[in-house]
Amino acid sequence: MLILISFIYFSYLIIKLYISYNEIRFVKNALFLKPQILDEKEYKKAGKYKIINEKFNTIKTFFDYALFLMWISWGLKFLEKNLIKEDSILESVTFLLIVLFINYLFTIPFDLYATFKKEIEITTIDKKTYILDQVKSLGLTVIFGTVLFFTIIWIMKNLPSWWIWGFLVMFSITIFINMIYPTIIAPIFNKFTPLEDKELNSNIEKLLSRVKLKSDGVFVVDASKRDKRLNAYFGGLGNSKRVVLYDTLLNTLSVDELLAVLGHELGHFVHKDIVKNIFASGSILFIMFAIFGNLPDTFFSSLNLSSSSHMTIVMFFLLSPIILFLWMPIFGAMSRKNEYKADEYGAKSQSKEALKSALLKLAKENSSFPLSHHLSIIFYHTHPPLVDRVKRLMQ
Template sequence: MLEIFVIAYCIYFFLNVYTSFMQIGFVSKARSMPAIILNTMKYEEAGSYSIEKEKVSILSSFYDFVLFILWIGFGLKSLDSLINVDQGWLKAIIFVDLFIIINWALSLPFELYTTFKLDKKYGFSNMTPLLFIKDTVKTGILFLLFGSLVIAGISLIIENLPLWWIWGFAFIFAVIILINMIYPIIRDKMFDKFEPLKDKELESKIEKLLDEVGFKSSGVFSVDASKRDNRLNAYFGGLGSTKRVVLFDTLVEKLTHNELLAVLGHELGHFKNGDILKNIGIMGIVMFVFFAIFGNLNDELFLKLSINNEPYAIITVFLLFSPILSFFLMPLISLISRHNEYAADEFGSNLQSKNDLVNALLKLANENKSFPLSHPLYIFFYYSHPPLVERFKELGYDVYKISDPSDALKEEFNIDDE
């Protein structure tokens, strides 16, 4: 069994690195061609950013591969020998917490480089060392408190219930639903500053749009995302009574009212098409498959890892090997997601207007420096959203007919400089 997992991880590692190399070569060639969607300067900058990200990804993949070998070679055994605790749930908390903390600490250089070097170089990150430390401490506290409770819960289920993996799945699935419900509240209280929209005219238009499609929310809020990042975004957070519309302050600043309503119209398309429930269902199916696999591992695997077939080991093996299964399932999940995005674009363009949605996508692409082209293999594995070129085609517009997008697109879609 261990051999199968190792071979699967090697394939996973190879595909990760290979697709990154293919993406770098593809973008390098595309970057030298006439710009599309983005203006010329942003097009070249977005291409450079994409290439640098993939180089970091390749280095990170090699680094993770070495860590994986070290963990299965002697790391798990060494960590196990340091923890002498009789209670299964307590040992699971200590062991799994340490496993996660060690992995986080070892991956920290990549996070620091991306946040303070790469993203700052391209004008994205506004993160300060003090804010980074505050965020890290708060995240750590939440993990130690709530993460440890979840670990204890699944440990007790493993120890006391027959067919524990079925009950474990139900428990974790319920926890994820709960997290989605309280996530906006946690963000509001501990990380971000949520405020009612100051632009009451915009708020009134948004509420009218929500009423039109029957979307009930607890309010429309602006969040001070610019203190960390300059990218533009918006989302519907929470479930049930905690649902709220959240707009990044950067989005409110850069988009016109009609463009912003078109973006929200796209998100409401997901709501109207039942994509939220579909995604929850897909997540549940994937998680059930994971629990079915990791809940029926034989003792031989744990023997080769030199650890006991106990709750702490089962949970850790799950965390160590689940990224492999996720990677091979992602193409199918992403295919479904891309289909849903096309449908949401259609809904949003009909709810507001096609021109407003296209204008908004153009501004989002330019402000977020999203390179509009990618290698087909890279799209197959990683794209949950269709490439911008394809989204524009589905909306009835071929960007390749434009030789100078910085001027021609403005004329075509009546984009105002702001």
Template sequence: MLTIIIGVYSLYVLLSIYTSVMQIGYVNLAKRKEAVLLSPSEFLKAGNYSVKKEKLSILNTFLEFLLFLGWISFGIQFLEGQFYFFQDEAIKNIAIVMGFILINYIVALPFNYYEKFVLDQEFGFNKSTKAQWIKDTAISFVMTLLLGSLVVWGVYFILSSFELWWLWSFVFIFAIIILVNMLYPTFRAMFFDKLTPLKDEKLDAEIKRLMDETGFVSSGVFVSDASKRDARLNAYFGGFGKAKRVVLFDTLLEKLSTRELLAVLGHELGHFAHGDVYKNIGMLGVILFAMFALFGNLPESLYLELGLSQQPYVVMILFMLVMPVLGFIMMPVMGFISRKYEYAADEMGSKLGGNGGEIELANALVKLVAENKSFPLSHPIYIFFHYTHPPVIERLKVLGMDIKGVDKSSLEGKCEANI
């Protein structure tokens, strides 16, 4: 059984790296052809950014594989030996699992630092200081330690108390995910971004008009001071029920016109009107259920091959180790469904935008591509495995825009693997 798991994980790593290599080669070829949507200089810059991001992704995947091999060969046993002095089994299990989580967290820090202060700095995204990054990292670390320990304790209790532990663990973790989604805007406002009510009364009234048309009940429209950390444009709807908030990044307000902004928000409200948030949660629930059911029926021989007893902390660590594999396997299905949702939300956004709404949404999409340096072309296999949104060119075509300058050879999936 252990051989099968290692083989499946190795296949996942190879396939993940392969898709990145194909994307790198594809972008390297496409970025030297006629520019699409962007100016020639912006097109080249977006291509270079995409390539460097994928190279970093390959390194991350390779490190993830080394960590996986390290944990299953000696790492779990090593952690087990460090906490032998705990007499209370619950505390011992929490310490071992949190040790696993925090070691992985620390190992990833150099990559996070590089992405923020080298890669994002080079392409003009990073607006954060090193002091701010250290503060954010420290807060995240403490929150991971405290909240993670509570979640681990809950799962430990279930594993120790119920025969159908995998079913009740699924219910518990699924409830935690829903709770996190509800509280995310509040936690983010408390520890990271400063949220202030939207001061533009005219825009606020227009946004509330859109919300009324779709039946979206919100506790308010807020502006996040995200520009102190990053130059990218974004907005999000967070929470459930009356706790929902509309949060606009200040960068979005700065770069988009009022009508473009309303078209973008109309798109997001389209997701709400179609129940996409709840559909996605339901889809996530099905996937989580399948994952827990799988782990609830692993043969005892697997633990014997690992040289470990079937302790709760071993089950939890193994579950977290294989989660990336299962997520990667399910991503094409989730991505396919999600891309269908995006087209429907675009249609709603263009309608809510009034006359010329299609043009306003199209203009907003092009600005988002330019400001976020998103390369508008991708290899088909990369789209299949990674895209939750349709390629922007396809979205623009559906909105009725005439896209010129697309080199047909770039769309045939050819690539030049210059890594």
């Protein structure tokens, strides 16, 4: 079984490498051609950034594979031998938190490089903010992880067909976290201040009222303390929406462009994309619980592992990237279709030109290369490449 699982993971690695190889070759070739959409300097910079990114991800993929082999060949056995004495829920939860923590420790060097080195021209974060972010995310992971693991392990030990109940709990917690994210979790990391510009405020109100939504306040978030990326989003369920604008967006876009971007986001609401996304994530989560909830005992015994609740959850963590990878072409296709429709809506609510120039500024500030190899698009893109979006917009 060890050989079979390693082989499956290895095939996943090879496919990922093949996609990256194609993407790098594609971008290198594209850089020889006439710049598309962006001006020459931006185009070259975005291309260079894309290639660095792909190479970085390739190294990370190899590293993840090594970490996976470490866990599956002896790490899990070693930890279980030293930690699990009575097979209590508390021991199992501790086991899972330690596995997560060790994985986290191993990924720190990559994260440091990605934050302070690789994205040197995009990130603006200072060391203090970075360390505070890490401490806060660790704290939140421990709190939510403990609650989640306790509940799921209790269910596993006490209920028949536990995976159905486990799925329902996990799905509810995911929805709950999404609900409290804009008002409780996001403010832990960023400062939200009400938008002072009265005119823009009333323009946003007007935009919302056209689709019978109310504003629950327009806030500016200090995203520029981390990087230069531009973004805006709507939060909250029901008819009143909390509108969040990145300060980077406010500083870079004109009023027309900003309203076009909000029009795009509003398009997602009008087309019920948020609900569709929740359903899509729910269905893959259900499939994953169905798989891991029905792993035969021989699966674990042939790996020399116990078929315990904590081992089942660890397998879920270790193998879910492969399932998500196979799922991505379906989810990505749906998402890219929704993006085109949201663009259409944004263009209608403001103007094609405003949305187009906003998209160009977004690409420039995010240093995103406007083209991509088709395999990369299929497996990784939730948004269509910029060239295609602009083309479709201008039809």
